[in-house]
Amino acid sequence: MANPRLLKRQLSEPTISRLPIYERIAEGWERRGRSSIDSTQLGELAGVTPTTVRRDLAALGSFGQRGSGYDVAILKTRIAEALGYDQEYDVIVVGAGNLGRALVNSNNFLTRGAKLVAVYDQDPKVIGTEVAGQVVQDFQGPIAPVTVAVLCVPAAAVQSVADRLVTQGIHAFLNFAPQVISLPPGYAVHYVDFSIELQILMYHVANGTGPLGGGVLHSLGIATNSARRSVQRTLEKS
Amino acid sequence: MANPRLLKRQLSEPTISRLPIYERIAEGWERRGRSSIDSTQLGELAGVTPTTVRRDLAALGSFGQRGSGYDVAILKTRIAEALGYDQEYDVIVVGAGNLGRALVNSNNFLTRGAKLVAVYDQDPKVIGTEVAGQVVQDFQGPIAPVTVAVLCVPAAAVQSVADRLVTQGIHAFLNFAPQVISLPPGYAVHYVDFSIELQILMYHVANGTGPLGGGVLHSLGIATNSARRSVQRTLEKS
DNA sequence: GGATGTGAAGTAGTTCACAGCC
DNA sequence: GGCTGTGAACTACTTCACATCC
Known part of the structure; x- marks a missing residue:
C-alpha cells in the first residue's frame, strides 16, 4: 500500500x-x-x-x-x-448466463492483475456446471471476499444482488445490467451498457456526425481517425 | 431522413x-x-x-x-x-463466438430501432448453426447492406474484418475487440472494451477514489472528446 | 534536429443561483 | 410553494506554442 x-x-x-x-x-x-x-x-x-x-x-x-x-x-x-x-485484484463474476460465460471465457477480460476467484449463479440448473475451469457456485451460499464483483445478472435482479454483495463486504462493482443501482456512499460502481453504446452510435449515424461530416469516432472516451492507417500498416508489415 | x-x-x-x-x-x-x-x-x-x-x-x-x-x-x-x-437501423453481428452469441441472445442489446439482419462468422464449424433464430452466414460471402456492424471477432482479425466491411459499404461500427481500428475519414466507430472498464474500476479501488472518498459512480463511456475537431483540422490540412 | 514538457489560452461541460411560471 | 429553464461563474480538459534538453 x-x-x-x-x-x-x-x-x-x-x-x-x-x-x-x-x-x-x-x-x-x-x-x-x-x-x-x-x-x-x-x-x-x-x-x-x-x-x-x-x-x-x-x-x-x-x-x-x-x-x-x-x-x-x-x-x-x-x-x-x-x-x-502489479497488484492482484480478486474478482468474482455473478451470473453465469451467456454474457457471464462469454466474459469468463474471454482471454481479454481478466488480465493485468484481475484474478477470477469464483463464478456464482442462482439457477440450480447452472450451479455446479463448469465455466472456464470454475465450478459455478450457489449465489445464496457464502461469497468469496473479493475486491470487485462483475454483475452479469438480469436488470430486474441486479439491485438485490448488489445489496447482498454489499452485506458480504464487496465495495466495487462492474455492472453489465442495463440498470442503475444504488449503493451506500463510498462504494464504487462502473457501468457497461451495450445497448446504450449502440444507441449513441446510431445517433451519430443519423445525424451527420458519422458518415457525413468529418470522421467521428468515439470510444470509451477516445476518438480515432485519420492518418493512423499509415502507422498501422507500418506495424503490420514488420 | x-x-x-x-x-x-x-x-x-x-x-x-x-x-x-x-x-x-x-x-x-x-x-x-x-x-x-x-x-x-x-x-x-x-x-x-x-x-x-x-x-x-x-x-x-x-x-x-x-x-x-x-x-x-x-x-x-x-x-x-x-x-x-423511431427510425429502424439494420445491424449485423460479425463473429458468432461466445460474445457475439451472448449479444444476439440478449434481449437488451438490440432494442430501440436496432434490427438484427444477419450474423456472420468465418469458422466453417460455426457457419450454418443457428443463433437466436438466425442462421450464421459465411463472412466471405455477400454481406447485407446495413447501417451498423457489430464486431465481435478477435483483436488480431478485427482490422481486416473492418476493411472488408468498408468495401461492402458499411459506414458505422461497434467494436468489441480490444483493438483500435483505422477507417477512411467519414466512417464512425465506437469502442466497447471490457477489460479497460475493469482496469479503470480497479484504479479507483486502489486509489481512494472508490471505497474511500465520497461515493463515486461512473457511468458508461462519457465520451468526452473534442479531439474530433483536431481530427477535422488534420484532415483539412492534408 | 527533433522530440519532450508545460505555461498560457481556449473550449466544453458542470454547477450555482435565481427569475419566471404553474 | 415547488420546480423548470438559464445567464453567470466555475471547473475540467484540451490545444497552442515554445522554451528546454538529448
Missing part, C-alpha cells in the same frame, strides 16, 4: 481511460521489437492528439527522451504502476 | 450518453404508473445532479411543467425522437 512508487498524483478521468490504450499499443510495439515510440505515433494509434499523449504521460512523471520519444519498456512499466497492474 | 421532428440542435456528447439512461428510467416509472418525474428524482436514479438533468432535457426543448416536473410519456417521446428511436 505505502508504495512510494509514484507521486500521489491524482490522474484525471480521461487520462485514466487512455492509459490502458497506450499500454496496449506499447505491448504490441514491444512484441514487434520496437524499442521507442513518440507522442505522434502513439497518438495516431490511440486516436488522440500528440499533445494529449504528452500531457497524459507527463502526469506519470517525466520519462520521455527529448529527441527520440518514450522508451517502450519504461512506458509499459510506468503505466502498469500507475494503474496498479 | 428529412424529418423536421427536432430542431437541428446539436447535442453534446455527455448529454447524448445520458439520454438513454433517462429514457430507461422513464420507461420503468411509466410501468409503475407514475405519470410525472422531477429533475431531482431523475438525477438520483441516473446518478447525476438535478441541474445536469434539467440542462440535458432543456436541450430537447422546453417541455417540463414548472412546479411538478416532466410528464413521463412526453419525456420518453422527446428522448426517442432526439435519439432516433
Whole structure:
C-alpha cells in the first residue's frame, strides 16, 4: 500500500481511460521489437492528439527522451504502476448466463492483475456446471471476499444482488445490467451498457456526425481517425 | 431522413450518453404508473445532479411543467425522437463466438430501432448453426447492406474484418475487440472494451477514489472528446 | 534536429443561483 | 410553494506554442 512508487498524483478521468490504450499499443510495439515510440505515433494509434499523449504521460512523471520519444519498456512499466497492474485484484463474476460465460471465457477480460476467484449463479440448473475451469457456485451460499464483483445478472435482479454483495463486504462493482443501482456512499460502481453504446452510435449515424461530416469516432472516451492507417500498416508489415 | 421532428440542435456528447439512461428510467416509472418525474428524482436514479438533468432535457426543448416536473410519456417521446428511436437501423453481428452469441441472445442489446439482419462468422464449424433464430452466414460471402456492424471477432482479425466491411459499404461500427481500428475519414466507430472498464474500476479501488472518498459512480463511456475537431483540422490540412 | 514538457489560452461541460411560471 | 429553464461563474480538459534538453 505505502508504495512510494509514484507521486500521489491524482490522474484525471480521461487520462485514466487512455492509459490502458497506450499500454496496449506499447505491448504490441514491444512484441514487434520496437524499442521507442513518440507522442505522434502513439497518438495516431490511440486516436488522440500528440499533445494529449504528452500531457497524459507527463502526469506519470517525466520519462520521455527529448529527441527520440518514450522508451517502450519504461512506458509499459510506468503505466502498469500507475494503474496498479502489479497488484492482484480478486474478482468474482455473478451470473453465469451467456454474457457471464462469454466474459469468463474471454482471454481479454481478466488480465493485468484481475484474478477470477469464483463464478456464482442462482439457477440450480447452472450451479455446479463448469465455466472456464470454475465450478459455478450457489449465489445464496457464502461469497468469496473479493475486491470487485462483475454483475452479469438480469436488470430486474441486479439491485438485490448488489445489496447482498454489499452485506458480504464487496465495495466495487462492474455492472453489465442495463440498470442503475444504488449503493451506500463510498462504494464504487462502473457501468457497461451495450445497448446504450449502440444507441449513441446510431445517433451519430443519423445525424451527420458519422458518415457525413468529418470522421467521428468515439470510444470509451477516445476518438480515432485519420492518418493512423499509415502507422498501422507500418506495424503490420514488420 | 428529412424529418423536421427536432430542431437541428446539436447535442453534446455527455448529454447524448445520458439520454438513454433517462429514457430507461422513464420507461420503468411509466410501468409503475407514475405519470410525472422531477429533475431531482431523475438525477438520483441516473446518478447525476438535478441541474445536469434539467440542462440535458432543456436541450430537447422546453417541455417540463414548472412546479411538478416532466410528464413521463412526453419525456420518453422527446428522448426517442432526439435519439432516433423511431427510425429502424439494420445491424449485423460479425463473429458468432461466445460474445457475439451472448449479444444476439440478449434481449437488451438490440432494442430501440436496432434490427438484427444477419450474423456472420468465418469458422466453417460455426457457419450454418443457428443463433437466436438466425442462421450464421459465411463472412466471405455477400454481406447485407446495413447501417451498423457489430464486431465481435478477435483483436488480431478485427482490422481486416473492418476493411472488408468498408468495401461492402458499411459506414458505422461497434467494436468489441480490444483493438483500435483505422477507417477512411467519414466512417464512425465506437469502442466497447471490457477489460479497460475493469482496469479503470480497479484504479479507483486502489486509489481512494472508490471505497474511500465520497461515493463515486461512473457511468458508461462519457465520451468526452473534442479531439474530433483536431481530427477535422488534420484532415483539412492534408 | 527533433522530440519532450508545460505555461498560457481556449473550449466544453458542470454547477450555482435565481427569475419566471404553474 | 415547488420546480423548470438559464445567464453567470466555475471547473475540467484540451490545444497552442515554445522554451528546454538529448
